Ligand SMILES: NC(=O)C1=CN([C@@H]2O[C@H](COP(=O)(O)OP(=O)(O)OC[C@H]3O[C@@H](n4cnc5c(N)ncnc54)[C@H](OP(=O)(O)O)[C@@H]3O)[C@@H](O)[C@H]2O)C=CC1
């Protein structure tokens with residue numbers, strides 16, 4: 001569609017499983033919305049779409065795409081924004097390279113990804129690709145703070161239908177390991193700027209001064225942090241943990257966020273790959289470099305580079321044999337934790353392991369206790385404390401557990417997740433200084449070559465907005481409300497200076513507690529174990545971690561979360577679920593035509609989006625549609641219409657049929673809008689009468705491989721054929 005007229009509701013075009021699901025769900029949404037004169041249009045923020053948009057100038061006319069992400073970035077700063085945001089790929093280097101390859105094979109004349117750019121032209125190409133890499137979408141769209149919680153119906157369903165949880169025993173050898181010194185946590189310094197400032201970041205060495213970055217501007221009141229991770233301390237820590245894992249007889253695993261922490265964490269990941277194969281790097285380092293090995297890209301890419309060097313391969317085998325067993329991503333295919341930096345992402349991986357009773361999958365295809373290595377100690381205590389809690393108290397009971405809601409400081413690239421332009425791998429020993437335009441040296445650190453230095457910041461307006469949201473939410477619920485802030489951590493101490501006066505001015509200090517992450521974890525687990533509820537008011541990283549951790553324990557998955565971003569300029573951004581884009585689900589669809597993606601997150605977001613439209617534009621028909629979406633979502637839960645995991649059982653497409661049917665039935669039954677009732681009564685009838693035929697046609701589609709015409713870029717017609725296989729349903733929806 002044309003990008004000049006903004007639809008009433010923007011539904012994002014994304015990647016992988018949620019994009020497959022959209023091929024079935026979006027036509028239903030558009031059909032229902034049209035009945036109320038509401039337009040629902042797409043904007044392409046997929047990895048493939050973003051690559052094509054970035055290189056459009058160099059592509060054939062009919063291949064070009066507009067920069068939808070940039071347009072959405074503008075839209076979310078306006079009161080008109082009403083965006084349903086599905087999860088998209090935050091690409092690691094191997095994923096980006098794979099997407100470029102697929103597009104090249106499809107005839108797009110894209111430049112190869114330059115691993116080691118030398119010429120200016122290569123550097124320019126690399127710079128473009130770097131802007132697409134990692135978490136490049138969410139920070140642009142998140143012009144507001146985050147409010148994530150389970151809708152009451154979803155929580156009730158989970159309590160009435162508790163999922164299976166792995167048993168925790170007191171003698172479990174599973175534990176969390178993190179650095180006790182030399183990490184980001186221990187080196188952090190922080191200050192709040194009393195006036196607007198522009199900063200430069202320089203590295204002073206024996207050879208003179210290098211400017212790492214200049215022209216970084218901050219409004220008055222910004223909290224500016226600086227910290228670094230010592231490469232030497234990291235290497236010593238990793239080597240020691242590999243040895244300890246072997247002694248303890250557990251699996252070695254590394255958990256970080258190479259996608260969102262797109263500059264720092266791939267480097268840390270590379271250190272782990274090197275530590276794992278240290279004897280091989282010691283012996284063959286030069287030859288491996290010659291072969292183009294880049295440890296940051298993972299063991300998978302490394303093996304690809306050295307596969308024709310038998311002496312290196314033999315030494316890798318010998319090294320592996322001497323190492324403890326590794327936690328596996330896919331033991332059948334020999335994909336280890338260290339193969340691809342984006343395969344193990346801490347927010348999803350740690351909760352899954354904890355839900356399983358502290359077990360990870362080993363190379364033998366069996367579950368084992370695991371050493372969970374989380375190098376930086378800023379947030380690792382959350383997982384450490386959770387594990388200790390379950391060892392002492394046994395697993396959580398989802399039938400009786402209360403809930404942990406989250407309010408996260410996220411707007412305007414707050415905190416670590418916005419730190420990429422000011423993160424550097426230090427080339428040479430010296431002093432990094434952050435110098436303001438009036439000459440003040442705000443922060444200074446002595447560093448060694450290889451250290452990872454970064455500065456993160458949080459602006460005043462988002463901080464104030466976050467505290468106000470917390471006050472509103474606490475008032476609305478009466479729940480125990482905890483700011484997860486550590487008075488002994490530099491950054492958190494600055495935030496506490498903001499939080500306390502705002503609470504005081506509102507006369508609500510007695511309604512809030514402030515606790516360091518470890519203590520807050522314990523308090524929250526104690527609260528929900530008693531069946532009571534609590535609000536976790538956190539910074540951006542804990543927002544991300546906790547909105548997977550608690551839902552995965554309470555509801556089995558974070559896919560069912562309601563995830564609202566109240567944009568600071570008045571618009572609404574409705575994220576679907578809190579989890580990822582589920583690459584495993586795509587594999588399953590491609591191999592056996594079964595899609596187990598659960599669209600409950602989309603249903604929840606859709607209801608909110610319609611209701612927001614009603615409030616925003618006084619559109620009462622939108623309210624009727626929104627209320628009916630809620631009834632339909634309830635229907636899906638009450639009648640267990642969510643997708644099953646196994647081929648041959650109802651899948652994502654069946655759940656969409658039921659969603660359409662319950663939605664139409666709710667519209668037909670309501671009396672707020674007679675026109676809508678009259679319009680949807682015949683559809684409700686047709687959907688009910690067609691049940692046997694429709695579910696039969698959907699079932700018949702499953703069981704053999706499905707071709708959607710691509711992975712990163714599907715063929716629209718093929719995708720529609722796969723995802724809309726019921727002629728009877730299509731005839732009703734149109
Ligand atoms: N908001 C965003 O844009 C986000 C994007 N991502 C991106 O997603 C990709 C993969 O991330 P990763 O963290 O590994 O997570 P995954 O997408 O692999 O999700 C982890 C697991 O959670 C379950 N799951 C998540 N969502 C659903 C759903 N709607 N229905 C059913 N099950 C669900 C699946 O479990 P099972 O397989 O057992 O069914 C899945 O394997 C990365 O590119 C990452 O950057 C990640 C988080 C958020």
Ligand SMILES: O=C(O)CCC(=O)C(=O)O
Nearest residue numbers: 090135138259260544578
């Ligand atoms: O942007 C991303 O890469 C992932 C976002 C995420 O995990 C979250 O917000 O929960």
Ligand SMILES: [Mg+2]
Nearest residue numbers: 347544548578
């Ligand atoms: Mg997350």
